[in-house]
Amino acid sequence: MERIFDSSDFSARDALPAWENVIAEAVMPTSFKLIGTDVFRGRVSTMPLGAVQLSAMAYSSYLTQRTPKLIRASDPEILALGVTNSGPHVIEQNRKRAAVRPGDLLLFESSRPFETYADGGNILLQFPRALLPLPARQIDQIICRTLPGDQGMGRLLRTFLTHLTEDSTEYTPQDAARLGTVGLDLVTATLAHFLEREGAVPSDSRQRVLYMRITSFIERHLGDTTLTAGEVAAAHHISVRSLHRLFQQHGVTVRSWIRGRRLERCRRDLADPAQRHVSIQAIAARWGFPQPADFTRVFRTVHGITPSDYRNRSHDHSTETGARSQAPGAPR
Structure with a gap:
């Protein structure tokens, strides 16, 4: 992650306008108004992942608006999947209102007006709407709808994004592009899960997500000396043969991967x-x-x-x- 904004680098008067300019460039143009204070404090770090971008933000209380005028002036036509880290967040878009708690996930878009109250921090994964392989009418159903990030697919996606923001590894452009693909696969699978449209996920995406689910499961059970390939396969409703084939596609065996992580x-x-x-x-x-x-x-x-x-x-x-x-x- 590269730090692109820190309010401590600006005077109290200049911090909010500078923040607004950075967010317009890094995410999308929006307007900001402070709530309960005259001094803005915040920071933003970003990581480009091919056509996808990951951002980690922290900020003091504000109201933000994306108006029809701002949309006409500039619309990157993106979707953004937010993971709330801390503090209260409320967003209104698409005639819906969502109160988002820490750990929740929420999808919103740049092409429709929205208003947000925010105080705390979040992680944001943004990507062109055209890259999400789900019908527009299904995407509309889940815009501005809180999704739990503490179980199942939601937890897998939240853990993946959180790990990326905390990881100090320097990735090559090729690594970053692959991570962007994995992130988009996880977003697709997570949204399809909550829409009960898993069949709409492309087969190659399903395979990549299955591999992520399995490796995440193994990570949580590394201390279990009785863990076997059979148990891992059974937990994911696949055969042992299919499990071995999946790991072979990634150039490793199940046994060597487990030993390496241990x-x-x-x-x-x-x-x-x-x-x-x-x-x-x-x-x-x-x-x-x-x-x-x-x-x-x-x-x-x-x-x-x-x-x-x-x-x-x-x-x-x-x-x-x-x-x-x-x-x-x-x-x-």
């Missing part, structure tokens, strides 16, 4: 200074390696170093970095 969780915990007091054996068991000798062997094979040596080097590096940052004259 090792990565162990590696992160070993490098975490806050978990220095947790034994290596406990960390390994936590993530599905009940036999210490087996864990040490697999970890060394992948990383070329034992778990204890990796932990010591990680913490020594962290200590040295902290000492340098505290040294007199060190850049801050």
Whole structure:
């Protein structure tokens, strides 16, 4: 994510007009009016994902309007799927009014007027309306309708978007385009689910979403040492053979993918200074390696170093970095 706006870079008088200009460029032209304060505070970070864009925003209370005049002046013809992170949000569009709570999802569009009260923060995924492979009449049914983001497809989509905003990985343009495709697949599948029109989702999108659902399920059960391919397949109502075929399309086996994710969780915990007091054996068991000798062997094979040596080097590096940052004259 690239920070493109921070109100602390502007004077109190200039912050809101600057915000309005940034939102017009990054999302769509709208007008803003502060509520209960004369000082605006906010920030925006964005990530281009091919034809899709992801934005993370935080802001103080305001009213925003997208009027017919603004639409005539500029209409990017986009749909936007918002995930509310915090604070109250109320939006009116398409003769509907929705009160959105933290964790909820909501779809709105640039081509019709809307009015919003917002205070807090959200994540926004925007994309050309033409890219959503659902009939217009079905899309209209779900515009400005709150959708739960705490279960099923809604949770999968919310988790995916939240992870992207928190991930510090630098993606190549090719990676970004693929992530945009996955995001659009998840939006399509989520909306089709709530519309009870799953059959309208293209087969290739369904396969990509199924893979995301399965890997998300496995992530939540990494600590279960009894987890088998049969259980994973049964939980998603497919055969074990179909499960293996799906993972082969992504260049991995089910077993190697699970082992890789378990090792990565162990590696992160070993490098975490806050978990220095947790034994290596406990960390390994936590993530599905009940036999210490087996864990040490697999970890060394992948990383070329034992778990204890990796932990010591990680913490020594962290200590040295902290000492340098505290040294007199060190850049801050």
